Amino acid sequence: MFQRASQKGSNAERSRHRNRQAVLGQIHRSGTMGRAEIGRALSLSTQAVSNIIAELSDDGLLVERGQLTSGRGLPARQYALNPKGGYAFGIEVRPDAVFAALLNMAGEPVMTKRVALKKNDPKTVVFQIKSLYHEALADEAGAKARMLGAGIVMPGPFGPTGIKGHGTDLDEWRDVDANTLFSRALALPVEVSNDANAAAMAERLNGAAQGISNYAYLYFGAGLGLGLVSGGNLIQGAFGNAGEIGHIPMPAKARNLESALSRLSLQRHLQNVGKKGEDIDTLAALFAEKDKDLMNWLASATDALAYAISIVENLFDPETVILGGAMPDAILDHFVTNTALADQSVSHRPDSMHPRLQRGASGRMTATLGAAALVLHRTLSPHIAHAH
Amino acid sequence: MFQRASQKGSNAERSRHRNRQAVLGQIHRSGTMGRAEIGRALSLSTQAVSNIIAELSDDGLLVERGQLTSGRGLPARQYALNPKGGYAFGIEVRPDAVFAALLNMAGEPVMTKRVALKKNDPKTVVFQIKSLYHEALADEAGAKARMLGAGIVMPGPFGPTGIKGHGTDLDEWRDVDANTLFSRALALPVEVSNDANAAAMAERLNGAAQGISNYAYLYFGAGLGLGLVSGGNLIQGAFGNAGEIGHIPMPAKARNLESALSRLSLQRHLQNVGKKGEDIDTLAALFAEKDKDLMNWLASATDALAYAISIVENLFDPETVILGGAMPDAILDHFVTNTALADQSVSHRPDSMHPRLQRGASGRMTATLGAAALVLHRTLSPHIAHAH
DNA sequence: TTGATCGTTCAATCAGTTTGAGTTAATCCC
DNA sequence: GGGATTAACTCAAACTGATTGAACGATCAA
Structure with missing residues (x-):
């Protein structure tokens, strides 16, 4: 499951496969591009790109999207991914x-x-x-x-x-x-x-992390998970278990992070006062009416979140931390605006291009x-x- | 400094360069190998390996090391890295x-x-x-x-x-x-x-992490650092600041991990009781005579270490955690044997090939x-x- | 209208790997 | 001891994919 073997050599065939993927990725990132433009971006000759594009079009992976005239010269035929x-x-x-x-x-x-x-x-x-x-x-x-x-x-x-x-x-x-x-x-x-x-990978394809290659994604599932992307790729760990941030012990109060900051923890908190909060819509409604018990939970959860983020920032130095998962947008936004981020962090940089903390995709189907x-x-x- | 650009395409020249490096790496890992054997390991034809070996020998990077007869067939000429x-x-x-x-x-x-x-x-x-x-x-x-x-x-x-x-x-x-x-x-x-x-990389080349591609290295410098290797490569973070584990806040007592677990912390502790501990040899001597103040520090440092390891294990799922840096061997060994590792961890696996915690290279020159x-x-x- | 420029295509070339036949040297087994 | 088998290596030819260079077409600027 996880590539452990020594790195394989490369040959013409593998080379082509790699380049095909690179071309597809480049077009995906830019939306629509011409042949020569792609060649420049990937350090390939226009001819090589031309061959690959012909192949990809035959396979139905690309579609032509008219021509783009930019300055002088022959207008470049544009290509885009074929959704179908x-x-x-x-x-x-x-x-x-x-x-x-x-x-x-x-x-x-x-x-x-x-x-x-x-x-x-x-x-x-x-x-x-x-x-x-x-x-x-x-x-x-x-x-x-x-x-x-x-x-x-x-x-x-x-x-x-x-x-x-x-x-x-x-x-x-x-x-x-x-x-x-x-x-x-x-x-x-x-x-x-x-x-x-x-x-986390979904966020890179279509969401807030497009074009960012080092970031962390804090995911609210039943527990609390962490997706780590470094150099554009997931860090899976030796056995695919990396990112179990919910399991790490917490200072005082709670047994671990998860028991202060997760859907399960929120549900328990609401149950203790006789309320229900299993559904995202219910939670959204509670938040909309500023339910006191929910707000109480949020206060302590925000502290736990600040702690989680300080760990993630100091260990990964990400460009941004994204918050998402099975929670209502409004609550995630509340976290984003109300979490006190430490000044003493390698991520506290004046020249940053991205917000330190932001909301990503949310809702029931996020992980699917x-x-x-x-x-x-x-x-x-x-x-x-x-x-x- | 950090490759952020989109992935480049590959061509014949880059292919050769890649394969040269792969051959060198393979020989480094195994010490000495024959042409056909390398080909099998890297999924290259013997002929391709033969060409590359000829080139590398010409460049003086490889030396012949006699022949190895293993079973039937023509004995394979062995090659090894030329130290010079x-x-x-x-x-x-x-x-x-x-x-x-x-x-x-x-x-x-x-x-x-x-x-x-x-x-x-x-x-x-x-x-x-x-x-x-x-x-x-x-x-x-x-x-x-x-x-x-x-x-x-x-x-x-x-x-x-x-x-x-x-x-x-x-x-x-x-x-x-x-x-x-x-x-x-x-x-x-x-x-x-x-x-x-x-x-951490030194450990992979010659030390305890040979052949391991997912591990963490806790480094005792002035502060406390963490080197993370995933898939054989360092995780550097967006700006090269990943691994600042010393900065993360500690439960109770100390301000952060570094203030309980680092050379500086130890020095301060010894200073407070009027002792000197700037030098590795002095520390080794103090440890040998079971100095009470040093032992006191070790007790609290061991707790901090257990905490640090629980964070690293849950976030990275490494195959092993290696302890090293500017500390005497004996003290590092003390940490390895006396640190209580949590049972509730993804790294607590019965079938593990490697010890969960071990000592790596130590001494003044480790980082150099x-x-x-x-x-x-x-x-x-x-x-x-x-x-x- | 003309020249310059840029993107495209075609054909030839180049670098590197693979394939297959042939050679050499060791072990196996009768 | 001797033929059969196995494995490593070499040589030459075929193949794959990228590069190079020339020709062409479309557009813009003068």
Whole structure:
């Protein structure tokens, strides 16, 4: 699952593959470009770009978008990604439900769906996902032949560790190799990751992190997750468990960060005073009416958040920290404006291009869309060649 | 300094360069190998490897090491790195001194030296370093033509930030672009980094982290630093300031981690009771006689260390955490055996191949040798092609 | 209208890898 | 002891993909 092997050599074939991806990524970043312009950006000859563009157009991944006259000379034919040129399937497996989304090449959701689960053993889950996948393919004509892969989001931690069941965990999945299981079931290349990582990559593709290659994403799921992007790529850790920021111990009060700053913590807090807050809409409503108990929780959560951010900033030196996940926009915005960021931090820089803390994508489907974004990211950015 | 630009395309020339580095790296990892064996490891044809080896031998980077008969077939001619085939110059700039070391291709120090500084403005420092460099070249015949580059270790943080002088900082360096300054002065390619990162890379080249590609290195300098290696490469952060673990706030007691766990903290502690502990040898002696005050400090430092490790483990999921820097071996070993590691951690895994916490290189010169190691690492591992 | 300029295309060339046949040297097994 | 087998290496030819250079077309400026 994680490339551990020594770096492979490169040859003409791998070279071409790499360059194809580089061209796609460049066009994605700029929206629309001409051949020569791409060549300059990637240090390739115009001719090489021309060959690649011909190939990509044949494959239906690019479309022509008229000509652009800029100054003298022959107006350059512009190319853009063909939204219908490729599709990515995103899946989020939760203890009590499965979410699915189909994204087109432009990153737009073509279909989203959720199914409640009565049982969450691997067999049942795989069956549900297979049927969701076939529904999605039926909805979007031509998608089947153009599937790029599937991204799967599952709650970590992966592999055997000392962390024992959170109660609502997917216990029967502990010894399952999710990657091969799903790639066989769907007959697609598969990427498995956790919710925070997926959300972070989604932000890079379409959200606040476009063009930023070092940032951190704090994700509100059931717990608190952290997606780390360095040099444009996710930091997954040795076993895919990096970013478990919720588990780190807190100064005083709380047992750990998660117990002060997470959906679960908020729910417990509201339960203690007899209120319900399981749903994002309910929370949004409570916030709108400035519910006292919610505000109390927010006050202590804001402290915890400031602490979390100080850790992340000092350890990663990110260009920006993005807040997102299964929370209402309004609450995330509240965090962004009300969190006291430390002056004593390497991130406190007067010349910064980006806000130190900002809101990213939010809502129930964030991680699911992110799962599909993992796949798009892979096809749009060149990476080290792997074995054939 | 930090590759931020979009990924460049690749072509035949860059391909060859990449493969040369891959071959060198492979031989470095295995010590000695035959052509076909290398081809298999890198997914290259024997012929391609043969061409590259011919080239590298011509350049004096490789030497033949006899033949190895293993089972049937023609015995394979073995190749190894030529220690005298390349040299790296390492420099550590401190407020009160400059350290320098010359390493050969095998990572062995050929020369080490230190010079006390009366002034530490850029001009004086560069002058000192130039003369150290010329001394080194005079010591080792043939090194001049085979210099691979220079690594520079300087105290961070780099760039304008909210963190103001530690008192003994290099204030006059705040707005200096150290990279171009040194590369012009020495006429060498230069890598600038902080002490923890350099030490971490040294560990990967010759120390405890050989063959490990995800690990963390806790470095005892004046303060406390963290070098993070992910996928075999350093995580530098957006501005090269990643890993400032000493700055993160501590639960209760201390102001931050550094004030409980660092050389400076220990020195202050000993000063308060009228003892001296500036020198590594003094500390080693105090530890040997189980000095009560030192032991007191160690007790609280061990707690702080456990906390630091829990943060690092949960955020990075490293294969191992390595302890090193300007401390006596015995004290580092004490930390390794006496630190209580949390069971509730993603790193607490029964099937682990490596100890969760171990000692790495220690001593006064750790960071300086690491600086040179940065250069060796660059020449031994293929990386994304950069502009010509 | 004319010249300059820039993007495109085509054909030739170049660098580097792969492929396949052939050579050499060691072990295996009868 | 001797043929069969196996493995490492070399040589030459084929192949792949990028680069180079010339020709062409479209547009703008004078």
